[in-house]
Amino acid sequence: RLVDERAAKVIGANEYLSDGFNTNEYAMDLDTVAAMSFINNPNLHWKVAPLPKGVTYAVPTAGLNLVIFNAATSAQKAAAAKYLNFLISVPSTIEWAEQTGYLPVRQSA
Secondary structure (H helix, E strand, O other), X not given: OOOOOOXXXXXXXXXXXXXXXXOOOOOOOOOOHHHHHHOXXXXXXXXXXXXXXXXXXXXXXXXXXXXXXXXXXXXXXXXXXXXXXXXXXXXXXXXXXXXXXXXXXXXXX
16 A cells, blocks of 8 residues: 555665665665665764564564574474575575575575
């Protein structure tokens, strides 16, 4: 609904939220922490805030928050390994690269 009413925009693989934020096209930027270095308009006065919360807080998945803790149980470690193997599988890597514009994480993709 927000997109239909032009209150929000879906960004494509070759666009960045920080671009529209820098030019005042967007009032806010829900983005990765890495985008902060690209917000470079000296006339902008902005701050960082937590993402809105529904039932629980959540964050977008990124490489820096894919971890397995030493204290995890064997079952948790096995589940994490299964999930990581899914993420780096050829089909997942291809889809990730096509949808995000990021380079694939493996040459076979």
